[in-house]
Amino acid sequence: MSALAVEDLHVWFDLPGGRELHAVQGIDLALEPGERLGLVGESGCGKTTAILAMMGLLPPSASVAGRVLLAGGDILAGGDRTMRPHRWTDIAMVFQGAMNAFDPVRTVGDQIAEPLERAGLAAGRAARTRTAELLELVGISGERQDRYPHEFSGGMRQRAAIAMALACEPKVLLADEPTTALDVMVQAQILELLVRLTDELGLAMVLVTHDLPLVSQACTHAAVMYAGRIAETGTTRELHHAPLHPYTRMLFEATPDLRGTDAVRSIPGAPPRLDEPTVGCPFQPRCDRAFGPCATTRPPRRTTEPGHLTHCHLEGGA
Amino acid sequence: MSEPLLEIEDLVVGYRQGRKGVVQAVDGVSLAVAAGAMVALVGESGCGKTTTAQAAMRMAPIASGRIRYRGADITALGSRALRPIRRELQLIFQDPYESLDPRFRVRDTVLEPLQIHGIADDREGRMRRALERAGLTPPELYLDRYPHELSGGQRQRVSIAAALALEPTMLLADEPVSMLDVSVRAGILGLLDDLRRDGLGVLMITHDLSTAARYADRICVMYLGRIVEEGPTAEVIGDPRHPYTQALLSVVPRPDPDDAGEPRILRGETPNPADVPTGCRFHPRCPVAQDRCRTDDPVLAPAGAAGHRAACPYA
Numbered sequence: 001m002s003a004l005a006v007e008d009l010h011v012w013f014d015l016p017g018g019r020e021l022h023a024v025q026g027i028d029l030a031l032e033p034g035e036r037l038g039l040v041g042e043s044g045c046g047k048t049t050a051i052l053a054m055m056g057l058l059p060p061s062a063s064v065a066g067r068v069l070l071a072g073g074d075i076l077a078g079g080d081r082t083m084r085p086h087r088w089t090d091i092a093m094v095f096q097g098a099m100n101a102f103d104p105v106r107t108v109g110d111q112i113a114e115p116l117e118r119a120g121l122a123a124g125r126a127a128r129t130r131t132a133e134l135l136e137l138v139g140i141s142g143e144r145q146d147r148y149p150h151e152f153s154g155g156m157r158q159r160a161a162i163a164m165a166l167a168c169e170p171k172v173l174l175a176d177e178p179t180t181a182l183d184v185m186v187q188a189q190i191l192e193l194l195v196r197l198t199d200e201l202g203l204a205m206v207l208v209t210h211d212l213p214l215v216s217q218a219c220t221h222a223a224v225m226y227a228g229r230i231a232e233t234g235t236t237r238e239l240h241h242a243p244l245h246p247y248t249r250m251l252f253e254a255t256p257d258l259r260g261t262d263a264v265r266s267i268p269g270a271p272p273r274l275d276e277p278t279v280g281c282p283f284q285p286r287c288d289r290a291f292g293p294c295a296t297t298r299p300p301r302r303t304t305e306p307g308h309l310t311h312c313h314l315e316g317g318a
Numbered sequence: 319m320s321e322p323l324l325e326i327e328d329l330v331v332g333y334r335q336g337r338k339g340v341v342q343a344v345d346g347v348s349l350a351v352a353a354g355a356m357v358a359l360v361g362e363s364g365c366g367k368t369t370t371a372q373a374a375m376r377m378a379p380i381a382s383g384r385i386r387y388r389g390a391d392i393t394a395l396g397s398r399a400l401r402p403i404r405r406e407l408q409l410i411f412q413d414p415y416e417s418l419d420p421r422f423r424v425r426d427t428v429l430e431p432l433q434i435h436g437i438a439d440d441r442e443g444r445m446r447r448a449l450e451r452a453g454l455t456p457p458e459l460y461l462d463r464y465p466h467e468l469s470g471g472q473r474q475r476v477s478i479a480a481a482l483a484l485e486p487t488m489l490l491a492d493e494p495v496s497m498l499d500v501s502v503r504a505g506i507l508g509l510l511d512d513l514r515r516d517g518l519g520v521l522m523i524t525h526d527l528s529t530a531a532r533y534a535d536r537i538c539v540m541y542l543g544r545i546v547e548e549g550p551t552a553e554v555i556g557d558p559r560h561p562y563t564q565a566l567l568s569v570v571p572r573p574d575p576d577d578a579g580e581p582r583i584l585r586g587e588t589p590n591p592a593d594v595p596t597g598c599r600f601h602p603r604c605p606v607a608q609d610r611c612r613t614d615d616p617v618l619a620p621a622g623a624a625g626h627r628a629a630c631p632y633a
Contacts, residue, residue, distance in 0.1 A: 042501055043499055153588070154588075155587060155588075156587075183363055183525065183588050184525060184527070184570065185565070185566065185569060185583065185584050186587070188569035188581055188583045189583055189585075192581070192583060211500070211571070212500070212573055213528075213570075213571035214571045216573055216574060216575040217571040217575070218571075236575040237576065240573060240575055240576075241574075250501075251500060251501065252573055254500050254501050254504050255500060255528075255573050256504075256531065256532040256533075257528060257532075257572060257574070257577075258527060258528045258531050258567065258570045259555065259572075259577075260532070260573075264504040264507070264532055265504055266471075266502050266504035266505035266508070267501035
């Protein structure tokens with residue numbers, strides 16, 4: 001059974017004037033324990049909104065539909081009532097910029113212990129012991145729990161933020177741009193840590209990023225999002241070697257490779273507005289393989305190998 | 319290669335920090351950028367790459383060393399004498415969301431530098447040509463737009479157009495694409511590449527080695543205020559000699575999941591310029607450091623092919 005399965009997830013935001021923005025337009029994802037899925041796409045494609053919906057943390061102006069299944073049980077169905085018992089204990093999140101979100105006047109250990117105490121898992125001395133264990137788990141000496149955030153480097157604060165998300169031993173970790181704003185060497189340390197944690201703890205992880213090479217390096221699977229939908233999902237190898245959606249291929253072509261010799265090409269145009277209904281394929285105006293039906297008909301779901309899916313009219317790959 | 323436009327020679331930039339004394343952000347950096355060349359200055363945050371570029375623009379306090387522009391020493395020029403030189407050396411900033419005034423239409427943003435530099439003739443023509451050169455064609459489509467009506471890539475093109483309005487000979491681009499979406503980065507980098515082919519000199523500051531590898535013809539790798547390795551791009555990327563460069567290259571994520579080699583992840587933190595180690599400043603993190611590295615401070619010396627230098631006795 002999947003550790004996390006998302007089925008036909010939609011998110012709408014109410015806009016002034018009675019209009020709506022359809023930020024997430026029916027996405028499906030499934031992760032086995034220990035699996036690492038990169039959720040990639042440009043700014044505004046809905047990737048962060050999607051994982052906030054999985055945590056039940058969207059603002060009241062958002063409406064959510066679909067199913068979020070943890071070990072088979074739908075936690076979205078009953079709203080906050082069904083979400084709350086699972087949030088942090090079964091599904092946890094490292095927020096974008098979490099390393100800069102520590103309260104500067106409280107010790108790091110205090111802040112890691114807070115979810116433990118709230119969930120009734122540990123208090124007092126037991127919470128201190130558990131906090132030290134959590135810090136050691138992410139490669140920080142447990143003795144440093146009495147330090148303040150400013151005494152930690154950026155990389156250490158990010159580790160501490162990961163420790164905090166893991167406090168209640170979740171089975172699913174959602175990490176939103178966990179290495180953005182970190183130097184390349186610190187980024188490598190954090191990725192190594194996330195890979196080790198998913199392997200050792202059997203955690204299923206969704207890594208949200210705009211950086212495709214990061215996903216190729218750290219993840220087993222990837223889902224490419226465009227305009228609120230999944231353009232393509234499969235293993236990172238399938239997406240790189242045999243993309244089914246032109247957007248996936250064009251994203252790779254837009255990414256310089258350290259040792260590559262191919263021309264790097266930008267993708268012309270910009271993503272569509274999501275406060276107006278899209279006719280046909282949302283990527284059609286920017287696509288270099290668009291043809292007849294793309295402008296008028298929503299692309300069908302297409303599969304070649306089990307688990308390798310796309311929404312594209314093209315048959316036989318991109 | 320033609321005569322260098324910009325030469326930085328043994329540059330030292332220090333900032334006073336409280337009672338601790340002076341922090342040497344840049345400690346003996348030399349580099350040169352010729353017309354038609356793109357030089358990339360790469361390194362982690364705090365390594366001094368931005369400070370080096372700022373000092374080249376005379377926007378940072380120079381403790382010692384020389385800045386030459388077209389052979390003339392500009393290290394000590396007063397602000398009046400610097401004006402015509404600043405016109406030729408233009409800076410492109412990282413964040414086009416912050417560097418453009420939200421109340422200025424595109425027209426005004428590109429005209430402003432012409433007004434500041436007192437250029438009266440053919441302002442309208444210069445402005446239009448700069449927009450066209452920056453790929454905003456036809457200019458009429460953009461002239462009356464405000465920044466919020468433009469995409470990130472278009473905004474960066476507007477700031478490049480503002481720099482080009484003064485018809486500079488040299489661009490200093492500080493992380494020009496790091497705030498942009500991947501899909502539009504190649505367009506901006508391609509534009510800088512075209513300008514370089516047109517004869518401009520470009521000094522690009524970046525933390526992204528893949529970008530440097532693809533677009534620059536020379537790469538200088540900085541660590542704690544020093545250039546530790548430099549050379550033609552193919553040499554530095556294909557045959558890195560300094561252990562720091564080797565480690566940096568090994569952790570660059572590659573688009574092909576099958577291309578990942580064995581990452582040599584350096585432990586510890588990004589180093590602090592307020593606390594420079596003795597001897598080789600890289601030795602505490604160096605995987606091959608020997609005893610002498612604790613005491614001997616290596617200088618850049620030829621390593622590998624012609625024009626390739628590294629500051630490591632084992633390079």
